[in-house]
Amino acid sequence: MISSDSPGKSIAFYFDLFSPFGYLASTQIEKIAARHGRSVEWRPVxxxxxxxxxxxxxxxPTYPLKGPYLAIEMERFAALYGVPYRKHGLKGHNSLAAMRCFNWIKSFDAPLAVEFAKRMYAKLWVESIDITPPDISADVAATLGLDRARVLAALATDEVKQSLVRKVDAAIANGVFGVPFVIADGEKFFGNDHFWLLERWLKHGRWSPEDGI
Amino acid sequence: MISSDSPGKSIAFYFDLFSPFGYLASTQIEKIAARHGRSVEWRPVxxxxxxxxxxxxxxxPTYPLKGPYLAIEMERFAALYGVPYRKHGLKGHNSLAAMRCFNWIKSFDAPLAVEFAKRMYAKLWVESIDITPPDISADVAATLGLDRARVLAALATDEVKQSLVRKVDAAIANGVFGVPFVIADGEKFFGNDHFWLLERWLKHGRWSPEDGI
Known part of the structure; x- marks a missing residue:
């Protein structure tokens, strides 16, 4: 059996706080990586x-047939993972300030940025709180010890805005189109439904029926 | 452990000969069902x-980012399943006559229709043969013992054409939008990437982290 387990070699986890499937995936990705001695780098898109x-x-979710199916999928993965999940029903919201804030925190403290993302995911997908206003990002960052005024000042700078644009461009250049999206050793995995394939890859490092289906 | 294993209870496998993912799935679905004592009903869409x-x-496959990803997926599942697969490069082809023929054969011999579908899938996705002309369906049906002229006469009738229209309408009414699509006990599964979830369902009959992820 060939193994691609490479302790310390990180896998890229692309997420957007906007996405319910990204939230659901965020509850599992580190457990999956840990099972194979890998770390996770959270990347914004x-x-x-x-x-x-x-x-x-x-x-x-707005497409006929596909939309209702995706709604079932959200409930299914929440049940499968055993995690809280609530459809928020918000409209007109976005994750721009929140993703800028994640990217900014990551620039000086990556683990703190991951914790920020997890708390923001819970705000939107468990507590149904609109994360659009920068104030929400500042509030959550404050619970992690960051200075509220410093966060709001950072979010208003062109540098912070442009940094996220560059990261999103880089994600697109890497072929990322949806969320969750994982790249491990150059192999691409889109969707919670692909996490079993990700695990196969991390375990065997190849695609072969000899490893079982 | 709750089990939904119900010997003899069939699962619905929606397929279109046009689809490479349908072809790949067609090589696995009966093995999956058999592992759980289930039979498969092949349904056209x-x-x-x-x-x-x-x-x-x-x-x-025509969407930016998604298209290249899907091309990788086809190769990946072919390798994972250990089955032959060749990108045919045909353009302007369709599966209409072939699907009408499947549906017509199914009306008097369902197992024969499945064999017809498998041989037609091999024509298009292994041998790169354009299955658009009704003659191809007639040729393949002839290898299964059906009379070539009878097949061509059937394919030209309104009754055979309208029967497929009704089946596709019924599939849409059941929420089917892509291929492969499986419905088992009312649970819906879209894509080869969902076959692990299908197996979980057939084994446990519920969605719970207690059954392992």
């Missing part, structure tokens, strides 16, 4: 850019 | 109707 602008699609 | 007309999407 904005599905409003990738799906709507680059792919030219509408939001997937 | 036309993704040209569900995806293009009902959902209003373009063919998925």
């Amino acid at each position: 904005l599905i409003g850019i990738t799906v709507l602008k680059v792919m030219g699609m509408n939001p997937l | 036309l993704i040209g109707i569900t995806v293009l007309k009902v959902m209003g999407m373009n063919p998925l």
